[in-house]
Amino acid sequence: MDILYTPWPWYVSGPLISIIMLLLLYFGKSFGISENLRTICSIAGGKRFTDYFKVDIKSRIWNLVFLVGTIIGGFITSRYLTTSTEVDLNPKTVNQLKELGFQNPGAEFLPPELFSSSEIMSVKGILILLVGGLLVGFGTRYAGGCTSGHAISGLSNLQVPSLIAVIGFFIGGLTMVHFIFPLLF
Amino acid sequence: MKLIKFLGLGIIFGIILTKSEVVSWFRIYEMFQFQSFHMYGIIGSAVVLGAIGVYIMKRKNIKTYYKEALEIKDKEMQVARYLIGGSLFGLGWGLTGACPGPLFALLGYGYFPILIVIVGAVVGTFLYGVLRKYLPH
Numbered sequence: 001m002d003i004l005y006t007p008w009p010w011y012v013s014g015p016l017i018s019i020i021m022l023l024l025l026y027f028g029k030s031f032g033i034s035e036n037l038r039t040i041c042s043i044a045g046g047k048r049f050t051d052y053f054k055v056d057i058k059s060r061i062w063n064l065v066f067l068v069g070t071i072i073g074g075f076i077t078s079r080y081l082t083t084s085t086e087v088d089l090n091p092k093t094v095n096q097l098k099e100l101g102f103q104n105p106g107a108e109f110l111p112p113e114l115f116s117s118s119e120i121m122s123v124k125g126i127l128i129l130l131v132g133g134l135l136v137g138f139g140t141r142y143a144g145g146c147t148s149g150h151a152i153s154g155l156s157n158l159q160v161p162s163l164i165a166v167i168g169f170f171i172g173g174l175t176m177v178h179f180i181f182p183l184l185f
Numbered sequence: 186m187k188l189i190k191f192l193g194l195g196i197i198f199g200i201i202l203t204k205s206e207v208v209s210w211f212r213i214y215e216m217f218q219f220q221s222f223h224m225y226g227i228i229g230s231a232v233v234l235g236a237i238g239v240y241i242m243k244r245k246n247i248k249t250y251y252k253e254a255l256e257i258k259d260k261e262m263q264v265a266r267y268l269i270g271g272s273l274f275g276l277g278w279g280l281t282g283a284c285p286g287p288l289f290a291l292l293g294y295g296y297f298p299i300l301i302v303i304v305g306a307v308v309g310t311f312l313y314g315v316l317r318k319y320l321p322h
Binding site for chain 1: 187188190191192193194195196197198199200201202203204205206207208209210211212213214215216217218220221222223224225226227228229230231232234235236238239242247249250251253255256257258259260261262263264266267268269270271272273274275276277278279280281282283284285286288289290291292293294295296297298299301302303304305306307308309310311312313314315317320
């Protein structure tokens with residue numbers, strides 16, 4: 001039963017994710033997490049500002065329920081299925097991050113330099129997380145989908161628009177990590 | 186009780202994201218440095234098996250659980266929105282190390298500072314809704 005407690009390799013997780021996507025299709029739904037961001041804005045009163053948030057919330061509840069499940073899943077892993085949060089990174093990655101000023105790359109899921117509560121109190125920390133979040137929300141909705149909607153669902157259905165979106169994901173990600181990180185850290 | 190199955194699938198999804206370290210900021214950094222196969226293996230195998238599954242479901246004309254046609258829509262062919270929107274999301278993905286699914290799995294895991302990113306993502310969505318009529322699509 002070790003597999004429950006050790007990190008799962010890609011050949012376990014990737015196929016499981018495709019099964020989730022296919023089961024959602026079988027239940028008449030389409031896998032796409034970022035649609036929930038639109039639903040949340042709609043519920044929060046966004047429809048007073050633009051028609052984009054005038055959506056039929058009832059037909060989207062299933063996805064919010066799926067999202068609540070995702071939160072619970074994270075909780076279950078942390079509570080019952082984890083013995084260590086250490087991430088077994090490429091030593092090259094570890095060295096590069098140390099040079100950027102990260103103390104213990106891979107000791108936890110997230111770097112305390114960005115996500116610890118003391119760092120949060122720093123203006124720079126808050127700004128990085130907030131701007132990052134803005135880009136995630138704005139970008140996924142502009143592109144009409146995120147990793148689940150475009151990379152997994154869209155590419156599985158051989159959609160060229162999704163391929164363009166995924167190329168965009170990498171243009172953005174590579175730019176951030178290679179050109180903007182050296183300026184930020 | 187139609188909704189309970191979506192709760193179940195969501196729970197499994199949250200467990201997969203955390204158990205396979207997809208939620209880790211470090212894994213995303215490593216992916217964008219091309220220094221590990223892990224993330225490519227996950228997305229790649231999900232897409233290959235997903236494509237085979239979708240092909241079979243379409244080919245065999247499989248109906249949904251509710252005996253309806255499958256919800257497999259073609260995405261509208263545009264370039265600007267996918268390329269620009271995708272790149273903006275990519276910048277955020279590289280910076281915060283989290284795409285929308287992991288944002289919520291991390292919240293459940295107990296990393297509460299991720300709430301700032303979630304708030305940012307909701308505000309970003311709102312801004313897109315308001316500004317979309319001025320943007321190229």
